[in-house]
Amino acid sequence: MSYHKRLLLLAGLDSLIVFAAIYISYIPLHPSLEILVYENVLISALVLLFCHHVFASVFLLYNKAWEYASVGELIGITKSVTLSILMLTLFQYIMDYHVYGRVLFSTWTLLILMIGGSRFWWRITRDRFLKPDKNMTQVLIVGAGQAGTLVARQLKNNRELGLMPAAFIDDDPKKYKLHILGIPVAGTSKDISAAVEKYNIDKIVIAIPSLKKEELTRIFEECTKTKIKPQIMPKIEDVMIGKVAVNNFRDVEVEDLLGRDPIKLDIEGISEYVSGKTVLVTGAGGSIGSEICRQICKFEPEKLVLVGHGENSIYLIDMELNNQYGQQIEIVPVIGDVQDRERMFEVMEVHAPNVVYHAAAHKHVPLMEYNPREAVKNNVFGTKNVAEAADTFGVGTFVLVSTDKAVNPTNVMGSTKRIAEMIIQKLDQESKTKFVAVRFGNVLGSRGSVIPLFKKQIQAGGPVTVTHPDMTRYFMTIPEASRLVIQAGSLARGGEIFVLDMGEPVKIVDLAKNLITLSGYSTDEIPILFSGLRPGEKMFEELLNEKEIHPEPIYPKIFIGKAVLEQEEEVEYLLRQFESFNASQLKEYVINLANRKKNRVFLVAK
Template identity: 50%
Template sequence: MSYRRRMLIILVVDIIIIWVAIGVSYLFRFNGSIPPRYEGQMLLFAVVTTIICGSSLAFFRMYRRMWQYASIGEILELFKAIVIGMVLSYTVASLIFGERIPLSIGSRTLELMLLLMGGSRFLWRLIRVNRSIKSEEPNNILVVGAGDCGALIAKEIMTSDRFQGSRLIGFIDDNGYKRNMQVMGVPVMGGRDHIEFIVQKYDIHDIVIAMPSAKRSDISDIINICKLTRAKVKIIPAINDFITGRLAVQTLRNVEVEDLLGRETVNIDMKGIMDYVTDKVALVTGAGGSIGSELCRQIASYQPSKLLLLGHGENSIYLIEMELKNKFPNVHLETVIADIQDRDRMDEIFASFKPQVVFHAAAHKHVPLMERNPSEAVKNNVFGTKNVADAADKYGTQRFVMISSDKAVNPSSVMGATKRIAEMYIQSINATSNTQFVAVRFGNVLGSRGSVIPRFKEQIAAGGPVTVTHPDMVRYFMTIPEAVQLVIQAGAYAKGGEIFILDMGKPVRILDLAKDLIRLSGFEPDVDIKVQFSGMREGEKLFEELLTESEATTATQHERIYIGKPSDINRAELDMQFRRFEKVLGEDHHSVKAAIERLVPFYSHVS
């Protein structure tokens, strides 16, 4: 129904209510028989009241309210509009008629108008709230969190077309005071330990977690309980998203694996970061990748004087450029299409822009692919890093932060070994350079390109099976924004030569991860979606490590960042091994891997 038509109907109903209220009031006053001398007074009173009360209702915007969302505020405004309109109508009508209208008629008319006008407006809300009762198979919903956000969600479920055919069964809240109380007329049925029982008893289809300001660990615990049921789980985003305006209160999203990690938001030392990023020329290599693009987003928020987006793929660089221009219109962006393997091109870029801060995220990272293409891994991860680092040293870059990997520790893969060699090179060059060279080492990031999570989601969407390489395989995981925030923070602590290690929390069993994703998608593992074991791939390990045996950690000012003890690197030996690399590149895989093994003692390859 259009707005004009709806308002016209409400206006007509209000006019009818005014005339009925006045007529009934006169009938009550005169016991059902209105004397002829009062008939003219009644008609005049009705006309005056229609004009003045109608104007008062319009003035208080009673015809611009969406009554299906009415609350105490609307009741008070309606009461105010009717009382003011009636007082003026009674006074004006008495003055015009020249005789005071009986006070009992005025008071009864006011009572009837309040009752009928309020009742007519809330009748629509009552119909909308109870529409789900008519549904043959309503979608039963349980809300976790009986606070302000839970109440708002309850109101949305009861009134919004988005929840057509849904019925709110109850609330879950750990606050004992709220037990057996009601919110929006719906009971608080117990704490988190009652979730399984309630879902089973009331045939709950959807669980909505409405606790945007709760600790991440509490959210993780609740999600783990919800996983034991067959209900689909949705969550209200974190309170930070509301504060920044990215999301509305009604925004629900599916529960993601990130919510299961249970880690609190990273605390950032804004001043330390701004001191080395703000008003500086910053360069991000691999700017179109998962980590690189997030680095660009976060660095842009610290207002560098210029942000250089360097990447090999034009499409990915174009996409991040368009996004940043939209979000940060005042940041000066420069897009650079280049390959870090091209030494002359790197020299040219550094000579032109003279970046003061470099975040080196460009790398080949796919383990099985690099096993089959070891020369390319060496070219990109080793010599590419060397080219960028040499240019940074030559042109006076202040800080150079390299993104490394936990696979560089006791590497079993070509990818991990080449990242370890890259770490060794920046540690060696730091000894003779004015640039502060550091590496930041962390594990897998959730949702990055080529990672396991997007693959599992694709397999689930296709109906399965979900393939896991080994039942005992475990990995460390972080979210992309979390990892990047810590990388930038680690850069603030750089003195040169350090390898910073990020606290990854507890390692996650990949099989459990796959089953969690299946459950969060509304399916039962090995019933609706099969889980199959495909066998370990080339270069993979069952367990990843964050430190070598020779490394020990010391704490930093940040509770999530540690410093690995710098290794003693023989620069002359390293240069000699690099010359050997140059000779074997492009030869058979065995020769390349043998050269890697000579440089990285912990790495061994099978001929």
């Protein structure tokens, strides 16, 4: 219906209601009224009608979408009618008409009932009769708080979505058996299976924005018993700013179940050493490096230098950041290999960064077992090149992105990262630049991580391959890892190794089971196959060894370790004699060096 037709319809309906209400209110006085008073009644009705139309326009009663009418609309009707009656009372007093209080009160009551009833009739008709509920997808909403009622109201008001809220689930016992928006609260999270069966539920939506990770995991496990894949409502802040609609549900991701509550950043401390400065990121096209760049841009550096070896990955992050921040920040893409010492010195000299985040590295454990020379060239020599260039050109802070695999390493990748830590620790003792390292565990969704591999195996119909039923790993999200790296720079005093409190380690087999369930399958449909440990793999990872542990966090959820710097001569020997090692000797040497074990080759040479 067009706006003008809608306006005429509502105005005409209100006119009939006003005349009917005032004449009905005068009926009890009929025997005592004189002919002259009848004229006064007609004039009063016309005045009331005029006042009602004026105040109805003021309170936008003709502009409301009455199919969505609620308490707010009823308040608007009450204000409009009350002011109209008051204006009529004033008119009758000025014109010296007889003012009948009972008539005015009766008219006020009838107007509210009749106008309000006419408006709410459309909503009731729409909700009850226009679309049979049986043809709609029945939705169980987990959470009967403000977010849950927001979701329920949105679904009820947007019938074209084909989703009908059938019941709520809420762990607050006070809400049990209550009806909210006409929807029953069917029980607590333990009753999800029963509610699904009772109300013929087709879809489950989790609508509790404040839900902690462990609570979400518990609710998710209850949902999996129903064979229905649960979804989550979007973030309230995204809904409020119009970024997404409240009904834009998304699937539960493994990051939701394994991640922890995000670390709160020291905004003032970070801004002090980043805002208005020149920041350089190596490996800027990688998973961690690109996220560091995204997070850094929020602090408005003057210039951001994106250094990377891969042309395509640098192009993509450069385009993304320029589209979003290009007006405020100078973003410079640089193609260069950290193994190219001359190129790294050239980049440092040209851009003179205040802060360097060194994220470029080879990180795939089994692959580096077969390619130890490349691991050393990239992770050791690459770090040395970038760090010494930073020292030469007076960089204020240098942050090395390291790994938990650098602790008591059993593989080449972890060993080369520990040697990289040794190199920057040695430099920190000699340089004005503050050199620090940041260690964290496996990053969910990063390139080469287990999550993308498991997803591909599930899409192919399985099996999902897990090395060992007891293998555990620490996990964190890409944004979480990147925030830790940035925060570490603000805490740096020189020589520290920062570690995030990563909670409890996760069994890889449990991760595989969660991913299978999240994909809508069971372990009967997608089996898990145990393939045995791969070259260089450990059953569990550590974040700090016994000599490095400082029990108290330096910042909420951030621990600091002062790693012991030993075997400097052996590191120097590796750097000098690298070309003389064969692959087998090199592998043995770097692992022994990282574990503080004496190397036979070095002892002979010495």
